[in-house]
Each structure stands twice: as structure tokens, then as C-alpha cells.
Amino acid sequence: MNRCNKALMDEYPKITMFGETWVHGVINQSYLCQNNFNIPFKSNLQATTDFQLLFYGIQPALKENFGWTEGVNKLYTTTAQDFVYKNPMREVIFLGNHDLPRFYSVLDEDTTKYKMALAWLMTFRGIPQLYYGDEILMTGLTNPDGNVRLDFKGGWAEDRDNKFTKEGRTQKEDNIFQYVKRFANFRKNSSAITTGKLMQYVPVNGVYVYFRYDEKQTVMCVMNTSDHPATIDLSKYAERMKGFTKAYDVATGVTFDLEPKLTLGEKYLLVMELSK
Numbered sequence: 001m002n003r004c005n006k007a008l009m010d011e012y013p014k015i016t017m018f019g020e021t022w023v024h025g026v027i028n029q030s031y032l033c034q035n036n037f038n039i040p041f042k043s044n045l046q047a048t049t050d051f052q053l054l055f056y057g058i059q060p061a062l063k064e065n066f067g068w069t070e071g072v073n074k075l076y077t078t079t080a081q082d083f084v085y086k087n088p089m090r091e092v093i094f095l096g097n098h099d100l101p102r103f104y105s106v107l108d109e110d111t112t113k114y115k116m117a118l119a120w121l122m123t124f125r126g127i128p129q130l131y132y133g134d135e136i137l138m139t140g141l142t143n144p145d146g147n148v149r150l151d152f153k154g155g156w157a158e159d160r161d162n163k164f165t166k167e168g169r170t171q172k173e174d175n176i177f178q179y180v181k182r183f184a185n186f187r188k189n190s191s192a193i194t195t196g197k198l199m200q201y202v203p204v205n206g207v208y209v210y211f212r213y214d215e216k217q218t219v220m221c222v223m224n225t226s227d228h229p230a231t232i233d234l235s236k237y238a239e240r241m242k243g244f245t246k247a248y249d250v251a252t253g254v255t256f257d258l259e260p261k262l263t264l265g266e267k268y269l270l271v272m273e274l275s276k
Helices: 002-011 026-031 051-063 072-079 111-123 171-188 234-241
Strands: 092-094 127-129 197-200 207-215 220-223 230-233 246-249 255-256 261-264 270-274
Touching: 026 051, 026 171, 051 072, 051 092, 051 111, 072 197, 072 207, 111 171, 111 220, 111 270, 171 270, 207 230, 220 234, 220 261, 230 234, 261 270
Parallel strands: 092 127
Antiparallel strands: 197 207, 207 220, 220 270, 230 261, 246 255, 246 270
């Protein structure tokens, strides 16, 4: 594979490549792509599918209660191991694929939690991969695998339903479709998310804060995984927030003034573009 990868990169220097490596543990995963280890075998594959951030990150963050080593703390500690990768920003993050249960089903069809997952996917470090149908709440468990590989409804004259159109989607399906569309377009035009850095803070009482930033833009993400509203002291994040006085809520399109304390609802990921 190294010889094949080298041949491709020699011919197409700007090519982006990643490989599916379904292993367990950040170290195991990083061994199979470009890493910072001084070891005999050195993979030249740029990145992998980041199963670690799925199984030991976003999934427990949304399904487990917060604890010393449980819940959203797993997302923090797994991400904290990014230093083993040569370039963690190349890792491909995802919520599901053709071999996994639909993430909406994993969350017991909880739309509130599902929106948190989608907002995370579009704002976290790495390259997001969205499995077809996740934008319209397709469901299914892998018993058998065919249940998660069903046809997307629409596109053919004989199809009774057409999920490609607003008229063909239910109100709940279209709500998620528009949510994905809003965050995908924000990401597309965000230098902080597409090419910027990541800074994360230790979760407190189920609230996890991370920033995406560069010289042009700062995006603050506050994930409240608890069952209760949370109020946080913004002075704790002065390193990244200094000088900013306003915030644009990506989900709602509303701009508001930043106060010393910020309150947000339960089971919610607030994504804000900060401004002065």
C-alpha cells in the first residue's frame, strides 16, 4: 500500500487519501496512517476513518451520563490523543457507514441528540463524512446489514415518495435536512473550521467547550450533554475569547451580545461565530 500511495502522490501531489481502518484505540489507528512514531514501519497513508472519535467520542458523549471517565469526557480524552497523528485535521470523522447502525437509531431516534451530533460533525476537527440518508433521518440496525443500505427514496419516475424534494419530506425530515444544510454551508465558508486549529477544554458537569479558530475567525462550540440547562462563566475561556463582544448563533441565525455568563438549554450544542 505504501508503494501504491507513493505512486499516487507522486503523480497527483495535491491528492487527499484516507483508508478505512476499523481498529480499537487511538495508537492502533494512528499506526496505520502518517504519525509521529519513531518505528520501523511508517505508513504514508494521509489519514484514516476515525472510528475512535465515533465509538470512544461522540457516541458515548450523547448516550452515557457524564462521569470522571464516562460521557462527554470520553470525547475530550480521545481527542487529547491527537498528538500521535502527523496531521489530525486529515482524519475523517463520521457518525455511521454501510456497516454500522444508523446513528439516528443508535440515539433511539432522539432528534434533539441527533442535532447535537450533526452540529458536532460539521464543526469538529477533521474531514466530515455524512452517510447518505442521514440528512433525512433514515433508520436501521445492522441485523442484517441490508437494513442500513436501503435505497434512498426518490429519483425514479416510479418512486411513490421523493425525499429529494421538500414536498416529499415529512416536517421532521425536512427540519433535519435544513439543519444539515445550514451547518454544511456555514462550514463551507468558514476558514476557522476548514483550515483552522482546534482548542478544547476539560468538560465540567457534562458541558464541553471547544474552539475552531485562525487569524480571521473564531468559532466557539458549547456542548451541554446534561438533562438540565447549564450556565458557564465565560471568563474561563478568555484565552480564546479576549476582545470579542458578540456572537452569531449558527443554528438560529441570531446575533447577540456576550455577557459574563452564558446559559444554554439541556442537550444542546451551541455553535457561535464570535465578533468584536
